[in-house]
Amino acid sequence: MMVNVVVVLGNNESVSGTIYFTQEADGSTTVTGNSYGLKPGLHGFHVHALGDTTNSCMSTGPHFNPAGKEYGAPEDENQHAGGNVTIGDDAL
Template sequence: MKQFAIGLAVIGLMAGCASNTGSTAKAADSAMAASAVLAPKSGSTVQGSVKLVQQGDNRVAMAVDISGLPANGMFGFHVHEKGDCSSADGMSAGGHFNPTGQQHGNPVSGPHHAGDIPMLQSDANGKAVGSITLSGVTLTPGPTSLVGHALIVHAGKDDYVTQPTGNSGGRIACGVIVAN
């Protein structure tokens, strides 16, 4: 199965916003933004940050910078229903964020949870850095808003088939998405 992953090169989400001029810069400055700081869970050393920017009515761009992952691996990455990272194993974040009642699936093709995100792919140093645009979600208030929900990095690959989680293993990092 062809799988899409957040790769090793930054596509330029933040650099693109910084280079805007004139009226375009004003529009970028007024865009809704949010962020999450990921902290280790389940005894891992995984940590990082995610910056999110609203793009249009139902799209959110994410810039990811995560370290401490096992080298050269792929890892499930999801928005979860609760904004709670208090438990040592990340289970306090609940299940996948799924306000529209979809089956778990590949976020780049076919039906999927609103919280399904392409997998993270780490480099030889255990870093995953990149960006992706998610469809069908927002940062503005409403049922599909990501704000107030937790981002979870899982210990294994997402098979995009197993219901309702993708069989991606334990939760090794967690961070709550907060509006900026």
Template sequence: MKRYLVVVFAMLGLGLPASAHAQSTRAQLKDAQAKVVGTATLSEVPGGVRVTLRVNGLKPGEHGFHIHAVGKCEPPDFMSAGGHFNPYEKHHGLANPAGPHAGDFPNLEVGADGTGSLDTIDSLVTLKEGANSLIRPGGTSLIIHADPDDEKTDPAGNSGARVACGRIER
């Protein structure tokens, strides 16, 4: 009887649609010298995608942090990542009444020891299928900028050079 129940429960679990299973992915962020400076975990949660970022070896202070539209991270400037992920064609910035881009996040705060973390939920993106999916042909990427994001100025909040990049992939 026990063997029968195990088989039945296993079969039921296999019959679940893909959307019923947890969806998550990770991205390693590297600097221009290809040194890993951070790891991001992206998880589908009710209300959007939770992004948990941990970094080390960065300049202390605030840094702009965004999702970019192309999944390429070619050093030294990471311009290959394209502009911000913006499927809704909004203006840049969490403080902009005509925004934000789907890929806009709060600033990343890095301490005096070069470490930092950010844990936020982006309600404008998904890891499932759709126009706002981060899992797409050509991919998407995460970029850390040298300077703080002013959260209102197009196209990137005056956040300066791109200092680290990580490709988002399943």
């Protein structure tokens, strides 16, 4: 069964966008989308287990970590799913 998820981003600092998660036939997941209002540079990107933002990050649950790996920097071999997104100087 293929799974598709859509996340609509928005906050009180003029950040917005839409992120799409598509599970491929081989079980991998492709992440695509657009974001607006982020400052140029590196921004951390990870997925929480829950979509509940009623109490900020306190209600979103743990980070998605299907392999049970340690929290680590993008260059660490032992790190859970996630990483950085680079926003270019030409960002809107």
